[in-house]
Amino acid sequence: MFEILFESPKEAETICSIFRSICKENQMKINQDDPESIQLLSKKWDESVEQLIIRGIIHYIIEHKEQEVMLSIIQTHFYFEDHEEQQQILHIAQSIIEGDRSEIPQIQKFQHRETYLKEALQQFLRPNLSFSFHSFFTFRLQEYLKRLQRYVEVAIEEYKLEQEYQNFIQTLRDYITVTASKLDAVKIHHDEQFTIYNRAGIEMSENELKQYIDTSFIKKQPHMYIDCELLAPLVCISPKKIILYTDEPDAGMNQTIQNIFQERVQIFPKSQSLNN
Template sequence: MLEITFQTEKEASYLHQLLNTEKENFDFQAALLNGTVLTCETDDWETFISDVLVPSFVDFFLNVKEPRLLLFIIEKQFYFEDEDEKQQILHIAQSILEGERAEIPMIKHFEPRENLIISALTNFLRPNQSFSIESFIQFRLSDYLSRLSEYVGLSIEEYKMEQEYQNFIQSLREYVLNKKPKLSTIHILHDTSFQVFNEKFIEIKELELKKWIDREFIYRHPMYIDSHLLAPLVSIAPLEIYIYSDQQEEAMIQTIQNIFQERVRFFSRASFQKR
């Protein structure tokens, strides 16, 4: 008989329910004792461990234990105490783990973390064992925990960059709000590049745009500001910006919207000719 002790009844119940979904396909018995102890019995341990127990444990670690382990690392290894900061870093870490931030170069070289869990379980699980989940994590999942620490480190770097970006946007937003507009309306046509037009739909060429730039503000600013479009726009501080694009999620467009907020209006690229 295999006996596994969990930290909470909720954790034990989660794995118990996962195992029960496999009873139609495999011959085994799984029962809960005292709410936190899960026992397993079967006549075919090799198949049960490889095809039922290991996949169920992987699900359990990724969906139940991992968020708590990430938070623990954020708090104890990187010394973050503020609840809001911890949750933001956790959210970034989870988005990285789910493959939503594939642009981070280092991630491409990481072995899937599931493999680290599978390897530890395969080398450890045997019939007639008795162990606790916490001891297994502490003594058998060191490679997995190290990988989570790497992910948290990357998440903190991303968090700091996002904070810098938000401060950058806020400073530009305040500058625009406190500045007298040099032009009331700007039209921006976007395809593979950006074309800028005044309120009469006369194109403002790049050299002319650069003449509008408030050099003193740009030089004093701690982050790089695109001199082709963003710096002139901020310096002009128009009351209305009409953007004609079929790619509203494009990074520069999102930045413009974040700075100018309600001053921005969106239209399809095709509607530019009609207007």
């Protein structure tokens, strides 16, 4: 018999339900004589461990424990007390885990966290074992817990960058709101690079664009975000309308232009550009 002890009836019942959902009756017998423990009986131990016990415990940890652990890390290790901030960081961490932010350099060599869980369980489980799930989770999953902490660290870095970016965007929005428009409209053609044209469709030279730049304002802005070829003159011109020709409206700079100028931006495919 294989037995797992839990800290609460609710925890025992949850994982018991998981085992029942993935187990066929002829594979394993599941008992719950005590509300805070479950007993598993199987004739084929190796098969049961791989297909049922490990699978069920991993499912329980990922679906029912992982968020709780990461939230605790956010609170106790990094001292984020605001609920909204905690949830935003947690959301970023989850998106990193799910592979939605694979462009982040720090995580490109991360093993999937299921690997750590599976290895720990394979090394620990054996027939006729009775163990505390809490003790196993606390002391046997150190590599997994370290990986979760690393996900949280990267999520916090991303959260801070996003906050900095949003503050930057808001600063530029405020600037164009109080700055008189120096041109009614400009047209931007985005191919591999960006080219700015005036309303008549005449390309604006680099020197012409630089004449519009408010250097005292631009020098105060983070150099990692603003450039003197496109964004700086565009913000300082503060046109009432921007017509953007692009086939990549979700590209980084295109998104930034839309975020700053909002309803002032009209987007069309390159095929409709002023060169046609």
